[in-house]
Structures are given as C-alpha cells and as structure tokens.
Amino acid sequence: MANDATLPEISVSQRFARWARGLEAAAIPDAVRAAAASSVLDVAGLCASARGLDYVAAVRDSWDAEGPCTAIGHGRALDAAGAAFVNGTAAHGEDYDDTFEGTPVHTGAVMVPAVFAVCERFGLSGADALRGLAAGTELMCRMALVAPTAVHRAGFHPTAVIGAMGAAAGCGVALRLDERQLTDALGIAGSMASGIIEYLAEGSWTKRIHAGWAAQGGLRAALLARQGFLGPRTVMEGQHGFFFAFADHGVAPDYARLTDGLGETWHAATVAFKPYACGTMTQPFIDCAVRLAREGLDIARIASISCDVGEGTVHRLWEPLSEKRAPSTAYSAKFSVPFCVAVGLLDRAAGLGQFTDARIADPAVLDLAAKVSYVIDPADEYPRNYSGHVRATLTDGQTVEARQPHMRGGAREPLGLDELEAKFRANCAFGGWDAARAGALRDFCAGLFDAPELTGLGAFRG
Template sequence: MPSISETIAAKVSSITIADIPEEVKLRARHLMLDSIGVGIAASTTGFAEVTLNGLSRLDPGEVPVIGRSETLSKSGAAIANGLMIHGHDFDDTHIAAVSHVSASSLAAVISASAGDESITFDELLLGYILAIEVNARLGMAADGRFHDKGFHPTGVLGAYGSAIGAGIIHKLTAKQLVAAQGIVGSFSSGVLQFLDEGSGTKRLHPGWAANAGLHAVSLAAAGFDGPAGIYEGRFGLYRTHIQDSEAPGTELFDNLGEVWEVDNVAVKPFPTCHFTHSFIDIALRLREDPAFEYSQIEHMTARIHEVPARVVCEPVEDKLRPRGEYDAKFSLPYLTAAALRHGKITFDELNESARGEEDVLAAAALLTVEHDDESLYPKAFSGDLAITLKDGTTLHESEKINRGHESRPLTNTEVAVKFSDCALPVVGVEKAGTIQSTIIDAQGSRPATEIIGTFCG
C-alpha cells in the first residue's frame, strides 16, 4: 500500500493546469491578490525593515520582495515574502486545517519561478494551487490538534506544501517529490511560544516554511533521498507532533485533483487571529443595539472552545494589557473591548497609542471566559458573547460560523476591495490597479517573472 507521501506525489504529478476548473483558478488568483495586498501593507513596517536588514547580511541575490525595491537570494526572498504576507496576520486561512495556506505557498512559488523566463504564470499558479491543496489536507488530518500541542500548523505544514509547489514548478518526478516531502520533514518548524512573550517570531513561520520547501526540492532534484513514511511513520509528523497513535490513512489525499480545498480557504475580514473574528463581529453588532452604552458595561462573558481559548485568552495578564501588536492581535478581551469602543478593528486599533487607551483596557478586564461545549471548532471558529449593563440589561449573541468561512465566504469582489484598502495607501491608485488587473486577468502563458515584477520591486 502506498504511503501518504507516495499518494500525494502520484496525484500532484498527474494534474495539469487544464485539469483545474476555471472557477477554482479564478478563486486562486483572488487568494493570490489578497496575499499580495496584505504583503504590500506590511512592506513599510518596522518588522519588515528589521527582517530585510537581517536577511541581507547573509547573501545577496536578484529575487524581488513584495512591495520593496531590495532583492535577496531565492532563500532570503522566500523568507521575506512569507513574512510580508503573514506579517499583519491578515492573510487567508484554511479553517479546517487551522493553517495560513497562502503565505508559504505563494512565497515558495515566487522564489521557485524567479529568474527563469521559461516558467509561465500557469506553472506558477499550478504550483501555488497544489501547495495549498497539500497543506490544507495535512492540517485537516490533524483535526485542529497541532495548536493544542504547541505547534503552529502554518509553519509546520507549510513546509510540506511549499515542497510540493516548488517541486511542481521544477518538474520533479513523483519519486523526487516523495523524497522532497521526506527531506522537508526534517526542516519544518514553528512553535507557539511567541504567545507567552509577545514576540513576533510567528511572522517568520510561513517564510521559513517556503525556504524549507525550496531546499528540500533542490536536494531531491540532486538525488538526495528522504523517508517515504514522513507522515504516518513511527517517528513521522503525526506521531511526533500530535502524539497520535493512529496516524491518518490516505483517504484525505485520494480526492486530490477532484475536490478543491482552494474553495474552502477563508479570506480574513480583520487583521487579527482568526479565533477572534466571531467575537469582533458580534461586538460590532451589539454596540448598535439602542440599549448599549460603552460606559455602562458592567460585565462581559465570552464562551469559546478550550483549544482556541488557550491561544487568545491565555496568559490572562498579557491578554488584558497587550505588551505589543501581536499580543493585541491574539487577545480576545482586548479586541472585544476595542471593537465595542471604536466600532471597527483595523490596523489603527492595534497600534501603540490604541493599545494604551485606559477605557478599552478597563472594559477588557470586565470580560470572563467560559468553555463553549457547543462550539463548532475546528470546523468553524464559533463565538458567543454576553454583555451585562449596569442597569441589568443583558445583550447576547452567538455566531456559530465566522464570516469568511467557506460557508460564509468573502466574495471575489470583496477580496478586491480588501486588496485596494491594503495596497492603495502604499503604492497608490495606478499601481494598485495594475497589480489587480495583472493578477486577475493575465494570460497564463506569460512569463511568471513578468507577473511577479508588477507587485515586487
């Protein structure tokens, strides 16, 4: 019986761009556009400057970076582009996989295509789509348990998807793709300790995954071997990372090329951890109730599944008074209070000035957390919020399925609006329009480097 990696390799090797339905390719182009938009928004930040300064110390290169004039090596650009896309935590998520699938996938195929005029945009798009398909299925097989063991699926699983995406672009054989997956298993990484300390290391995870995929593909192409049982083996991914004694079978991968998980990728409406989105939307609706008055909040109760609660509600002291932007993005109490206070959650509500608003921090301290045994997690990121006012009035609402979920998706038109909101302040109207029309309408036969050049450099 073939292993999971052999099943994946055989499937992806047989898929061509012509096999992918037009509506799936169009959605993938919009996911790409969304990623580029949030990457451009991050390109002028302090964390982008620090990252580029650090990477440029290692080795020079000619590969462009999203929204920047600097160039790096293929490896450095993969790390930088992954960081740009994921930097604001505004990039897409495959909800059942609990993984930001585009950040690593797009970063990997950009570097894999860079500098080679013979690689077409169709080939880049095929690699990008198949990277997402593999990344998503690997996460689905874990049923949301990577987070509970302290691993960030975006970094861990993104490495495998990136190896597939880059391997497709470089036309690896099925045997070489098996080796690439086995090799990248020794490179994939991403731990959640940043949650306890407010560090920005999470931003690096998808870029490092893309970089890992590139190296695994290069080694596999040269003849380096890797274990075929990298997923289900005695010391494979599932037994080591989620301590699962029963590793998954190949069922989730048998429909590769028939069922498209690209259709199930959720585009984010807020630049915060996806686990908080239902609560933000509920808060925005409850503040419109005629009975609501911010100064009259007596107490709030948020009900959330215990696994995401450990991410966005613990440690309590750091969630009540965020030390930095990442603490704020991952703080259910702070974001709920900020949404109720300002009527929106944008980049502005996450900056240093906003994080210091005492009336918001005071409201955040009024929120207690309870386990929601009716949550749909990990199939959806459910939320339940009750606000008690000083006169005894209680406002309450539940949202079982978060906005952006596959069953409540942002439309392609809404994705384009989000792209404009992210890109216009940085690149202006004309360039933003050029990027959008190129990504959405470009002929697949055009060189990938031409397309990349519209949004990098």
C-alpha cells in the same frame, strides 16, 4: 503509525506525489482557480502593506544573498529563498492573511511566496504557478485535517510545520519534479519544518516569520530533491514521521484524509479570507461586538461581558487572562479576544489601525477588555467551525447578546470580490502606494495564471 518492520509498499507521500505530478492547469476546477486567484491578490496586497514595517525590514536586511527574485515593495532583489522568506513574513506578519476552516492553517502566506519565487527564478509560466499553488494548498489543508488540534496542542504552529510540506509540494509541482523527486521533496521538508508557539507568552515576533521560513524551507527541499537528494518516503505516517514529531499523541491521526478523493474533493477551494487583521478565531467575536455596537449598546452601561468559546482556543486566545486583557505588545493584542471585542465595540472595526502601541495603551480599550471573560461551551464545534457568542451584562442587570454562527469570509459566508479588492487597495495604501501602482499590481495578479512567465513581478520592487 507505521513502524520500521512494516513499511508500506506505497507510502502516503508517494500516493500524493503520484497524483500531484500529473496535475495540469486545465484539470483544476474553476472554484480552485478562483480561490488561488483571490489568494494571490490578498497576499500581494499584504506584502505591499508591510513593506515599511520594522520586522519586515529586519528580515530583509538579515538576508545576505542577492539574486533575480522580487520581494514585493523592496528595491533589492534577492535569491529565491530570500524572496520567499521576506514575502512570506510580510504576508503573514499582521495575521490578516487567509486561513482554512477545517483546522486553522494559513495557506496563502506560504504558498504564494514560495511559488512566486520558484517561478520567477526558473522562468516558469503562470500555468505552472497555478498548478503549484493548487497542489501545495491542497496538501496543507489535508494535513490540517489529519489530526485536528493536535499540532497546536503539541506546541507547534501548524502554518509553520505544515507549510514547509506544502511549499515543497507546490514548488516541486511547479518545477515538474517526477514522482520520486516529489516524494523526496516531501521527505526532506519534514526535516526543514519548524515553528513553536511560545510567542503567545508575550507577543514576540517569531510567529511573523513562520510562513516565510516555511516557504523558503519547502523551496529548498524541492531543489534538493531535484538534484537527487533522498528523503524518507514515510515522512507522514512513519514511526518517527511528521505527525509523531509535531502532533499531540492523544489525537489519533487519520492518514486517509491526505489521499482520499484527491482530484475530486478540493479543500483548496474553501480557503477563508479574513475581514479583520487578527487571529482567526477572534473574527466571529469581533463580528458580534460590532453588531452590538451598531445596535446601540451603551458602552458606559456594560458591567461585564462573557464569551462562549471552544476549549481548544483557550490556551492561545484567552490565557493567561491578565496578558489577554492588557496585551504587552500590539502583536499580542491580535491573539486576545478581550482586546478584539473591546475595539470591536469601541471602533466598530479591527483593521491594521486598531493593533498599534497607542491602542494597547488606551484606557478606554483596557477598561473594557478587563470586563471580558470566557466560558467553555462543550457544544462548540471548534475546529470544524469557528463561531462567536458575546453576552453583555449591563449595570441594571439586563443582558444583550449577539451570535455569529460561522466565520465571515469563510465557506458559509465568503467575502465578495468587491470586498477583497477593497481590502487589497486599503493594504496597498497602508504601505504607501498610490492608486495607480496598486492598480498595476492588481492587474498583474489578475493575469498571472495566463502569463508566459513571471518576470513582470520585478516591476513591483521598491
């Protein structure tokens, strides 16, 4: 980390800003554009799915500023920050949103709401939205790689704190801030960032607002910088900078990951889309459980289940084991491998319908979850790769097992467009929209990057 006596001539954020401010839509690779389009569709469907849920209503009704911007599925128009907050909360609230495999961080639930809001508010084009999404998503992915696992270890949620920086970059690029303004926006966003992971203790709701709060915080940072407000240019590597504040000091940060190969190596093209409505690292274990069930495993004969896991996942998905085996809330169940394995075996699914108050009280689910334990595997590749290994021991001593070598939906086994569209349609239906309205939103998303402005988003209020 740089100390105050040896400040760099050109800081990390200045180097990123110099690249990002010159980014044009025509220079964005097809793979990055496709990933951004998938993220837009995924987030839009998630916003529609959550439009009637209690925590989204609480967030919407807490915001007292109205304006010209759209919270998808809600009749009341809000100011830009409010729309970003509500849409970000809705997109992330069920933990069904996209993720990054290098270190888990949810990019779409931050970037799409932030960029939608700034573009709708200031009459920016779809090409501007694409530029903002590409730049902000790339920054979030790169920041996740600087000190893998260190942000979680320090007690912070990477999506929350890194998201504020990504939203500032994305909104600033969409607004065409100059290099100095964009550098200031990142510096300001460092003081907007927040979000601790104590929600894990009892499954309370605070994680649900993290993406939305980051989206509105980054948007505000960009607008402050646009008006000449100054931020520290050494926000990343400084003696009191982002990684000093938000990352465990036992993991040495590699700041070169933020700028090496900008414009040549695109991490934004590798964002993963979830097949299940729960925590990222639970997904491969659910695949294992579903596979065992489809292969005819007799649930009644299971004596115990053991899962091989990466050490870095234990404090979020396995401990305290009593809470993970009997989650106190439906939300807590999303971050419990024992619960997720149990519903995977029983239901062969882990969608929105599996994480309900009824399911966390179901004796069959609880009895099976109580049989699930873990063993730390020193060879597990987390956080570079998310894999699963489930081994069931039967009452006669026989063992059966399944392995998932990577996250389905990620770079090694991406979901097809038909699967993403099916997920989108199911989410819209869950939110109470008919096929015609879902189709209209899908068409809007498909044409977004070629649109002269985003005023069409207003058709999806209410």
